[in-house]
Amino acid sequence: MADLRPLLLVEDNPKDLELTLAALAKCQLANEIVVARDGVEALDYVYARGQYGNRAPGDPAVVLLDLKLPKVDGLEVLAAIKGDSQRRHIPVVMLTSSREERDLVQSYDLGVNAFVVKPVDFGAFFEAIQDLGMFWAVLNEPAPGRANSSEPWRQRRWQGD
Secondary structure: OOOOOEEEEEEHHHHHHHHHHHHHHHHHOOOEEEEEHHHHHHHHHHHHHHHHHHOOOOOEEEEOOOOOOOOHHHHHHHHHHHOOOOOOOOOOOEEEEEHHHHHHHHHHHHHEEEEEOOOOHHHHHHHHHHHHHHHHHHHOOOOOOOOOOOOOHHHHHOOOO
């Protein structure tokens, strides 16, 4: 099987990070999950610089992006990705606790692909993360010429299969 594109999870809250990783693990996705804990680290990954300067080439399958981040906030990360003609095709899902309308509007104005409010209920949160992981890593078909996998999305497999 060809290499699958990683999921980039950008989350600074340790509890939300732990729950999100557990939910994604339960999906048994074969994709690597790369964790960035602030906006600078996220941009370093996307642009393959700093500690990620030697990472494998290619873009993540999706960026699961928290809104409130240290150093560079989620909206700034989103603006950088969607404002770059070489990277704007990368799907970005804002994954946040914010229910503020201005955050929603600004995210869509900047080109976010989806805006998901983290459910307060543990079970609902777990299910929402699993659905996101499954959709973006397995079901979503990337734009032609943009995937780093030579294997068509329909043939991708879960680790458990």
